[in-house]
Amino acid sequence: MDVSEAVPAKHFRITTTGVAALCLMYVAAAIMVAPRTYFAMLTEYTLRKYSLPVPLFALFGMAGVAIVSRPSSPLTFTLEKLRHRGKGALIVVGIFVLCAAAFSTIKHVTPIYVPFFADPFLAWLDAAIHAGDAWRLAHAIFPPQLEPGLFVLYGPVWFIQMVGMVLIAAFTNDGACRARYFFSFLLVAVLVGSLVRIIGSSAGPIFFERIVGSDRFNGLMSALAATSSGRAMIATSDYLYSSYALDRTVFGTGIAAMPSMHVAVALLNALFLSQFGRAIRYWGWFYFGAIMFGSVYFGWHYAIDGYFSIIATIAIWRYSGRRIGGATPARWAP
Template identity: 75%
Template structure:
């Protein structure tokens, strides 16, 4: 007979309050590392870039959902949703803005402390495991007539879906799925956007010639420059490189390839949308595929950047479920 009975260990269940605390720690770290940059980023994100789109997206999204689910009384549906989730959603959006500014701050200042040392290794590894440069395969198999569509999906639609998913999750009635999404989002930002980024600090193929030197990706730049859509991507890279070289704080600032946060967030959103039915699930995974392919096609990332992002994000998503379900 045992003198002491074993008692199960009580594990803490992560709630939105816990996620908020994690966000505040992340924000405090960014503000401590670069207070001036963080303040500039916060002003940029809150007052200049997101102050109009977020209310607009929320309005149109809510009206669309109300008309679909409650066509006879859409206004009643909207008022009920605002009464039920309005205050909570507003707090989540505020935390998102604070955290987005923190993420961009750390992304912008990291090269000051850690150089882009991993590009030669990643470029060689990418070519080795794919038996050649993945971007060449991407351009060989993809119809040129669809390049404008890929450009729109990778560029303008990215901003819409990023803000849209935050709003959908913020207004979601299911507490567990809401907490799981935002916990995953914060962990992706911290683990992939900061820790793994430092471990594999790199700029990507589109910046290779300017940061590493050499002509390894000269053919890619020539191909991109031969089309208006690829040329627009080069112009965007010029904007980011100018911000990096002159140490200017601008919207979307920062250069980083490994791991791909574009791919990571696309995977996370696909996993999130898979919880709501076939239509949203199919869209989520289609959009993820477009982002993964586009990241290589337009030269923003090595293919391996996306692979690491996929594995890490799926792992985080599964871990977050365990934290929320405890």
Template identity: 45%
Template sequence: MAIESVEKNFRSGIEGRLALVSLVYALAGAIFSWDAYIALLRQYSVSYFYALPPMLLGGLAVAAVVANPRAPVAWLKHILRERALGASLTIAIFCLAIASFSTFKHHIPAWLPFFADEPLAALDEWLHFDDPWRWAHAMAPDGSSSFLSLLYGPGWFVEWLGMVLVAAFITDNRLRIRYFVAFAATILLLGTILRAAGASAGPIFYDRMFGGERFADLVAVLAADPFGARMIGASDYLYSAYLSDDAVFGTGISAMPSIHVAMAVLNALLLTELKRWLGIVGWLFAAGIMFGSVFFGWHYALDGYASTVLVLVIWWWAGRIVDAPARPV
């Protein structure tokens, strides 16, 4: 019992420090650009206000049936009793920190020019004996662009936000804290620091940023498909915000590393810990996000490779931190 109490206090301490670091990160974004931070916080808060309740109710209902099919209502009451307050605080801190993440993402091009695109495009082509987007289009079945656009757009958003909700309600302290430690490290290291260190726009923006026709064939192929054309429209939206310096929903252009892939991989790792079959679904989803990121030209394949490797390291590191008191001295 004494050992269990020590471990519980230790993990509570980790959770408190994690909340503090997240709030400091949120404050840093607000101090750096108050107008952008408030604009983004308002936009995300409105979006989450409408998205969170149905996702929360639906997610908890599904989780109750999966976790305890014989008594889902009893399970649901237990979860709400155990985690309602803690989950609410977690979600509130998440919203504050994500607004800061988007603020930094929006301003990175103002700090640093997109200097990494040329070497990334060249290395991508050399490693794959051609531009990876060509391989992706050659491998994709006819009509798959509709599925990929759904997966990469609203599908990714729902999984990303949904998994934050799922993790916030996990009663296993070790697993919950490990996930949020890894989540915070991914946002800070990959989404902010490495995003600046590898400042790049991605294939879909390449010709607009640097001139020439390096990826003209990609744009032509996308434009010929209605779902690819939607992706071009989304890139036009982001490019317009980049030129006007408007902090709008989803603001920011960045390729290396891929946060889409990073978060999908992190969620796959959590799902694997919860249930093996959920893990399989999570890894298939992550593979689809990786494929879609190249198919639509948002990322170089290297962006996804780097994100996958780094998130695996971060997940291992987060596990070491959470498990530290359980190791023998």
């Protein structure tokens, strides 16, 4: 159902104010579960990780959009956009940071209450579906010369793309489009990234030996150790495992395989970007494909983690669309 269709009267209508209220409830729940962890994460995000990148992304992103959208008067475009959406976008970014700290808090403390138990089953099911471990198929078909590019897309670009998409949605004029994106994002975080993560508590192939005590994925670890990109991924896994084992709150803290939030968020962004034109739509779907493939190639996830995330995210996106009426195609021009 297109978001431009009317919402049946018997259903509630999603608004940006309603989404903000739900986000704050999510934050309150995280504070109740682990207040010390939450405020440690919030300090990490606000003072160390988001305080500089977000303004820079907003500045350069706005400049680029202004030049493309109104090359004759980009400064006027920027000033008009800030006048129309500056205050609202600032509120959106603030709530996003609060929610990011809440998500990391819940992800970090979940193994305390629900220890990793599903890895042996997920590894068996993944191999049964693919007639062998999926990472072997990924390494067999992917040209090794392209691995550094895949590493950049899966690693450094991930943070840029995630923050950039939040800013794009925050500055979008259409309130219904904003509400749909952030409501979908919230449902993905709560339902997919928190509740399902408890049901299928698992760490992933790259942590398999440390969590399960089995050498089943030694071949994967050897393949990763043979390249600079793979060694960087192993170093990242060491960083996350140390945070888990020592119960330290650090940026990006938390280990979770089923389901894949990387895949879920990349797909959600691709769905949202499909409203903005051909070039940006192609980028969204290309990036989603790279994240899905990279999650298996680098051993962070079993392929079925991504499959589940795809099904769940599409269902959430469609559901949110049925709860929003009066939307028009997303636009940047004031």
